[in-house]
Amino acid sequence: MGAQRVRDGFARLYGAEPEGVWSAPGRVNLIGEHTDYNDGFVMPFALPHTTVAAVSRRTDGVLRLHSANTAGAADTAGAADTAGAAGGAVELRLDALVPESDRNWTAYPAGVFWALREAGHPVTGADIHLASTVPTGAGLSSSAALEVVVALALNDLYELGLQRWQLARLCQRAENVYVGAPTGIMDQTAAACCTEGHALFLDTRDLSQRQIPFDLAAEGMRLLVVDTRVTHAHSDGEYGKRRAGCEKGAALLGVDALRDVPYDGLDAALARLGDEEEVRRLVRHVVTEDHRVERAVSLLESGDTRAIGPVLTEGHASLRDDFRISGPELDLVVDTALEAGALGARMTGGGFGGSAIVLAEASDAEAITKAVEAAFAAAGFTAPRTFEAVPAAGARRLV
Incomplete structure (x- = not known):
C-alpha cells in the first residue's frame, strides 16, 4: 500500500495533510512457536505485507480512526460509536478507554494509546487513517502490525524517545490487557525490529536479538x-x-x-x-x-x-x-x-x-x-x- 495513497486518503477524510506516514510489517515465524510467553527463543522475519498509517496529533483527548480496508478491519467498525466522526471514522475519547470494552479492530490502536497513557506518556489524541495488505486471521500477525505502526507514529510525533523493544513491550501490553489476548512478545518485536534479508533470533526473556542472514x-x-x-x-x-x-x-x-x-x-x-x-x-x-x-x-x-x-x-x-x-x-x-x-x-x-x-x-x-x-x-x-x-x-x- 503506497504512502502517497494513504496520505491522500487521510487528506480526503480529515480535510488536511497528515504529519507523517509510517508502516509496520506482518511476519512469518520460521521456527519457535508458543515459546515466547514461556521466556523462550523464536526466529521470525518480516513480510513485505504492511499496515500503513497516516497520522496527525490532536490536543483534545480525541482519537479518530479509519481503515481503508473495506473487507476485514473496516467491516467491523460499524459496531463502534461513530457519532460526530469525520467521513465514517470511529471517534473515541482517550479518557473513556477501558480494557476489554471493544471487540472491534479499533481495540488494537486504541489499546496502544491506553498503554502509553498508563505508562505516563503524554499522548493527547490523533487522527489516523490506515490501510493494510497483511492478511487478517492468517497467522501472519496483522494485529501486531497495526499496533506497532501506531506506536511508532506516536513515538515520533510526540517525541517520546522510546526504543524499538520498549514499543514492542507497550504493544504487547495493549494486546494482553486492553484487547484481552494473552499473546507473547514475538509478534510486536518482529514488526518493530526485523531487518531486510534476515531472520530475527530473539530471546524473549531479555529481548536480546541477533539478525541471522536468510x-x-x-x-x-x-x-x-x-x-x-x-x-x-x-x-x-x-x-x-x-x-x-x-x-x-x-x-x-x-x-x-x-x-x-x-x-x-x-x-x-x-x-x-x-x-x-x-x-x-x-x-x-x-x-x-x-x-x-x-x-x-x-x-x-x-x-x-x-x-x-x-x-x-x-x-x-x-x-x-x-x-x-x-x-x-x-x-x-x-x-x-x-x-x-x-x-x-x-x-x-x-x-x-x-x-x-x-x-x-x-x-x-x-x-x-x-x-x-x-x-x-x-x-x-x-x-x-x-x-x-x-x-x-x-x-x-x-x-
Whole structure:
C-alpha cells in the first residue's frame, strides 16, 4: 500500500495533510512457536505485507480512526460509536478507554494509546487513517502490525524517545490487557525490529536479538506461505488455555518459566509431572521447540540452510501432537508439500487455522503449490492462497 495513497486518503477524510506516514510489517515465524510467553527463543522475519498509517496529533483527548480496508478491519467498525466522526471514522475519547470494552479492530490502536497513557506518556489524541495488505486471521500477525505502526507514529510525533523493544513491550501490553489476548512478545518485536534479508533470533526473556542472514533465493530455495483461509483469533479461549497450561507446568516444576527446563533434563521433568498428561504434552513441546530454534540458528549460521527443513517438520509434529493446535487444512498442507518434494513444512503462528510455511527448492515450488491446491480441492476445502515469503524491513517512517 503506497504512502502517497494513504496520505491522500487521510487528506480526503480529515480535510488536511497528515504529519507523517509510517508502516509496520506482518511476519512469518520460521521456527519457535508458543515459546515466547514461556521466556523462550523464536526466529521470525518480516513480510513485505504492511499496515500503513497516516497520522496527525490532536490536543483534545480525541482519537479518530479509519481503515481503508473495506473487507476485514473496516467491516467491523460499524459496531463502534461513530457519532460526530469525520467521513465514517470511529471517534473515541482517550479518557473513556477501558480494557476489554471493544471487540472491534479499533481495540488494537486504541489499546496502544491506553498503554502509553498508563505508562505516563503524554499522548493527547490523533487522527489516523490506515490501510493494510497483511492478511487478517492468517497467522501472519496483522494485529501486531497495526499496533506497532501506531506506536511508532506516536513515538515520533510526540517525541517520546522510546526504543524499538520498549514499543514492542507497550504493544504487547495493549494486546494482553486492553484487547484481552494473552499473546507473547514475538509478534510486536518482529514488526518493530526485523531487518531486510534476515531472520530475527530473539530471546524473549531479555529481548536480546541477533539478525541471522536468510537469503534463500541466493541458495536456490524458496519459502512459501500457504494461507489456509481458516481464520483464527488469539483472544479465543483455546490459546489462553495453552498458556495457562504452560504456566501450570512451570509452577509444578518449580521454575520461573518453561525456558528454564533444560533440554537434556526433559525426561526427568516429564517424570516429575506424573499423571498431568495434558501439562506434560505442553511442556514437551515448549522445551523441544526451544531446542529446535537453537538448532536452526546453528544450521543457518554454518551455511547448512537446507538442513533446517527436517527441523521445521519436527516442529509441526510437535504442534500437532503435543500442543494440539493444528487442524485438517494445516496438516494437509504439510503432508502434501512433503509428498511433493518439499524440504520441510510446518504450521506457523498461533494455530487453530491460519498459515503453513513450506521450504522448497526453487525448481519444485510451482509443483508443490499445485499439489497443495489439488489436495484442497479434493478435500472440499476452500482454495488456499500461496505466496513467497521474502524477509523484509521492519517498522519505519515513510514520509
